[in-house]
Amino acid sequence: MDWLKEMYEEHCAVLKISNLLAAYSKKLGEGREDQGKLDEILEMSHAFTELCHHGKEEKALFPAIVKHDKKLVAGLMKEHAKGKMLMQAVRDGTRDGKISAIRSYGALIRAHIVKENNFFNDCYEKLGDGECRALSAAFRRINSAVLGKGSGSDILCRVEKLEAAIEKM
Numbered sequence: 001m002d003w004l005k006e007m008y009e010e011h012c013a014v015l016k017i018s019n020l021l022a023a024y025s026k027k028l029g030e031g032r033e034d035q036g037k038l039d040e041i042l043e044m045s046h047a048f049t050e051l052c053h054h055g056k057e058e059k060a061l062f063p064a065i066v067k068h069d070k071k072l073v074a075g076l077m078k079e080h081a082k083g084k085m086l087m088q089a090v091r092d093g094t095r096d097g098k099i100s101a102i103r104s105y106g107a108l109i110r111a112h113i114v115k116e117n118n119f120f121n122d123c124y125e126k127l128g129d130g131e132c133r134a135l136s137a138a139f140r141r142i143n144s145a146v147l148g149k150g151s152g153s154d155i156l157c158r159v160e161k162l163e164a165a166i167e168k169m
């Protein structure tokens with residue numbers, strides 16, 4: 001798949017995982033909890049958002065495009081770290097702490113993705129064919145290392161199932 005399309009599609013999945021957290025947070029606010037469901041969302045966020053998606057950006061895409069805006073890439077890296085810290089607060093926090101961290105994470109990730117989509121789109125025409133091929137190969141390697149035989153569409157199926165399960169909580 002074309003690298004830009006792959007990033008756009010993954011951003012949709014990252015947002016869906018963040019929306020799952022928001023749905024869970026709403027239930028928490030109503031006094032309902034289910035640690036198993038929260039663990040599943042956190043596991044998905046770690047494997048897909050952090051290891052797979054941010055892994056592709058940090059190990060392959062950012063090094064290829066950093067010359068076009070060093071300051072922006074440094075800011076994006078900081079936001080990845082902040083997101084990771086907020087996920088830790090969702091894991092370890094009190095109920096109010098979890099709710100607040102989920103709200104901050106949602107705002108962070110939405111703004112982050114808008115910035116990335118614009119920047120990646122600007123960089124798209126600037127990469128040569130060789131660089132695009134190298135990116136695709138690096139993305140494939142990261143997919144098989146992190147997701148194994150799974151794929152982005154497996155993540156979307158899991159998100160849908162969890163969405164329905166959280167709705168019933």
Ligand SMILES: [Fe+2]
Binds near residue numbers: 057080116
């Ligand atoms: Fe990112």
Ligand SMILES: [Fe+2]
Binds near residue numbers: 011053057113116
């Ligand atoms: Fe991204």
